[in-house]
Amino acid sequence: MGRLLIFGIAALVLDVFAIVDLVVIDRSRVRAFPKIFWVIIVIAIPFIGALLWFTVGRDWGRKRGQSKVVAPDDDPEFLRSIRLDEEQQARIRKLEQELADLDDDPDTKK
Structure with a gap:
């Protein structure tokens, strides 16, 4: 009982x-x-x-519309941000080199 x-x-x-x-x-x-x-x-x-x-x-999975977790090397947004950072760093190095060249140029010195 x-x-x-x-x-x-x-x-x-x-x-x-x-x-x-x-x-x-x-x-x-x-x-x-x-x-x-x-x-x-x-x-x-x-x-x-x-x-x-x-x-x-019952659906035990994640909610529909909820984004799936993606590894950084598979995430296109993350890869794009890395590429943009690299391009920005390259532009900065180029501008620094141009400024250094202008500083070394005897024609521009007074």
Whole structure:
């Protein structure tokens, strides 16, 4: 009798957790059926419905529209910023060299 009571409480807690999860989760992360059908399944088939929701119905991946983490050497924006930094450094070196050449030029000295 005690084991049945513990199983019943565990099933009730799992069902409540599944329903709360269904209510707060974004609609885009629900698979297979609309949210209302999942609520009906969880309520109609108490323990198994919650297990089905967590295994089949819920998308455990990242949110849609959320950017994927990319390694720096695969990120085109990062590579572009490095190239721009290198180009800027090259321009600075060229201008410094031109200024040094002007300083060394005897025609420009007074």
